[in-house]
Amino acid sequence: MDSTPSLKERYAKDGFVIIPGLIPAEDRTELEAACERVIAKTRAGLWTHRRVVGKQFPPYDTETNPDSWGVQHVMHPDLHEPAFAKWYTSDPLVHAAAELLECEEGDLQMELFNLLINPLSHEFALRWHRDDVKETASEEEERAALSVWDHGVQWNTALYQDSCLYVVPGSHKLPRTPEQRAQSATQSPPDDPSEMPGAVQVVLQPGETVFYNNNILHCGTYKSHERRATLHACMGDTRGGSTRARNILQHGLRWMKEDAFRATLNPRGNAMLERLLAMERSVGGHVGYSLD
C-alpha cells in the first residue's frame, strides 16, 4: 500500500500544501502581462482598490498613501483583464480546489481574487495573525473557531520567486501556546518572523502555489527591492452554507453582482458566481454581510 500522504492529507495536517504547475504554460505570458498592467495602474494611483502600506486589513485607505502591497479585485470588469477570470476558472485550479475541499466542481463558490505585490518605497510586514480569528481571542474562543469545519481554500501562486509568507504548520487546529500568543497579540509586525515558535518560511518557486487554511498562524514580510507578483485568491464550498459570509462579503464586492462582470465569465465562472450570490441572498440584510 502507498503510504505517501495525499495532498489533502498534508493540507489537513499542516494547514498548507505546495502544488506546482497550476498555471498552464500557454496562460503564463498572458497572466504576467496582465499583472504588469494592473500593477502599473495601481502604482500610478489609477486603480484605487489596493492594499496600502501601513494597513494590514480592510478597509484600506485608498486616498492617501500610494505605496501598495496589493491590488484588489483583479477580475473587476473595469480592469479589462480577462486572463484573471480565465485562470481562476481553469481546470488545474478548479480540480486542485475541489480535491482539497473534497467537494464536487458543482459545489465551488467564486470568492476573492487579488494580487500581492512588492511596495516600491517601504519595507512592510504584517503581524502574526489568523485571518478570521481575532488576536485577542481567548484559548477557548480559539479552540471553538478552529474546530469549525473549514469550507474554503485560499492560495498564493507566485509568478516570481516569493519568500514573503511565514506559517506555523499545524496551528490551524491548535490554540496558540503562551509564547505564540505573546508574539501575536501585539499590533506590531515581528522584527524576525523566525522567532515565532514553530514558524517556517514558505518559499515558492515561479509557478508554485501554496494552498493554506487562512486561520493558520501566519505573517508576511515585504521587501521593496524584491519583485513580487503573487496571485492571491480563495474559493468556497457551498456545503458550508453561510459560514464564509463574514470573511468574504466584507470586501466591497457590489461589482460582482453586475451584468458587466457576468459578461466576462465563461459558463463555469457564471455558475461559480451564482453560488456566491446565492450565499449573499441567504444572509441578506445583516450588517457586514452584503456585497455592497
Ligand SMILES: O=C(O)CCC(=O)C(=O)O
Ligand atoms: O502576503 C501574504 O502572502 C499573506 C497575506 C495575508 O496574510 C493577508 O492578506 O491576510
Ligand SMILES: [Fe+2]
Ligand atoms: Fe492573512
